[in-house]
Amino acid sequence: MTNNVYFIGGGQMVTAMIRGLLRQGMAADQIGVTDIDPKRLAWLKANLGVRVSATPDQAALHQAEFVVIGVRPQDNIKQVVQAIAKATPTGTVLSIVAGVSIATIAAQLGNNQTPIARVIPNTMTEAGYGTNAVSLNATADQTAVVKFLSAIGKVAVIPESQMAVFTAFGVAGPNYIYHFFRAMSNAGVLAGLSRNQANELLLENLKGAAVMLTDQHPEILLDRNNSAGGVGIHAANALAQGGFDAAIADAVLAAKATTESLGAHHD
Numbered sequence: 001m002t003n004n005v006y007f008i009g010g011g012q013m014v015t016a017m018i019r020g021l022l023r024q025g026m027a028a029d030q031i032g033v034t035d036i037d038p039k040r041l042a043w044l045k046a047n048l049g050v051r052v053s054a055t056p057d058q059a060a061l062h063q064a065e066f067v068v069i070g071v072r073p074q075d076n077i078k079q080v081v082q083a084i085a086k087a088t089p090t091g092t093v094l095s096i097v098a099g100v101s102i103a104t105i106a107a108q109l110g111n112n113q114t115p116i117a118r119v120i121p122n123t124m125t126e127a128g129y130g131t132n133a134v135s136l137n138a139t140a141d142q143t144a145v146v147k148f149l150s151a152i153g154k155v156a157v158i159p160e161s162q163m164a165v166f167t168a169f170g171v172a173g174p175n176y177i178y179h180f181f182r183a184m185s186n187a188g189v190l191a192g193l194s195r196n197q198a199n200e201l202l203l204e205n206l207k208g209a210a211v212m213l214t215d216q217h218p219e220i221l222l223d224r225n226n227s228a229g230g231v232g233i234h235a236a237n238a239l240a241q242g243g244f245d246a247a248i249a250d251a252v253l254a255a256k257a258t259t260e261s262l263g264a265h266h267d
């Protein structure tokens with residue numbers, strides 16, 4: 001178990017990570033957080049019992065086994081990394097900032113020795129699903145990082161070149177399902193179901209489809225469901241005419257391009 005962790009930025013994703021660490025039995029007083037928003041700090045202290053401070057706690061930063069950069073790509077990453085460098089961290093610097101590269105963080109830290117892990121966490125892990133991806137620099141200890149991240153769910157160690165696609169396809173992945181759910185629910189209501197009926201049927205089918213797709217190919221399942229000249233194949237034709245596959249592909253490619261561009265201005 002990790003002994004102490006320090007978070008810079010205490011927003012939604014960091015809160016989910018802290019909850020995971022607490023669930024794993026980490027003591028709240030071993031977790032420090034700084035955030036520029038005093039309301040956020042008050043909330044974290046009152047609800048999670050962690051140690052909070054309005055400016056980075058230099059001693060805690062220096063000692064932490066993991067220093068987590070939890071701000072957004074649009075925030076002042078340079079200032080945050082410089083505050084870390086000033087405290088001469090003895091642990092691993094772990095960034096969850098989408099799009100920002102290990103090289104950018106190393107350059108701003110001003111050395112190549114500090115262990116760095118770049119992580120893209122997945123909010124699905126709150127439900128016990130979803131994969132968090134991580135890339136490491138040469139000095140990071142993979143076993144220790146994976147152990148730390150296992151507090152927030154499954155972990156995939158990937159080359160950094162795959163980080164954008166993991167972000168766009170895997171981490172933004174639940175979003176596509178939520179969009180599908182909303183569109184399908186509306187379609188059910190449009191076709192005459194009550195909202196409750198539509199959502200119940202939809203959820204049941206989604207759960208069942210996940211089980212079927214675990215070991216069967218979608219083409220085989222579709223072939224089985226679409227009888228000749230029947231209901232399903234007409235629906236499939238309407239989906240094709242509406243550009244369903246192309247819209248999904250465009251969405252993933254747009255998310256991938258955005259991930260790449262989010263960090264570019266920090267280089």
Ligand SMILES: NC(=O)C1=CN([C@@H]2O[C@H](COP(=O)(O)OP(=O)(O)OC[C@H]3O[C@@H](n4cnc5c(N)ncnc54)[C@H](O)[C@@H]3O)[C@@H](O)[C@H]2O)C=CC1
Binds near residue numbers: 011040073098120122
């Ligand atoms: N929300 C999500 O689903 C995911 C988010 N991420 C990444 O996690 C990071 C955080 O995202 P969220 O938690 O959604 O954002 P958020 O806006 O909820 O949290 C960011 C926090 O950082 C604080 N902050 C900004 N500048 C600061 C500074 N200089 N020093 C200290 N605190 C500062 C803000 O006050 C805010 O509380 C982002 O980089 C995002 O790319 C990664 C994967 C998924």
Ligand SMILES: O=C(O)[C@@H]1CCC=N1
Binds near residue numbers: 171
């Ligand atoms: O949409 C976002 O910016 C965050 C980062 C990746 C997934 N969610």
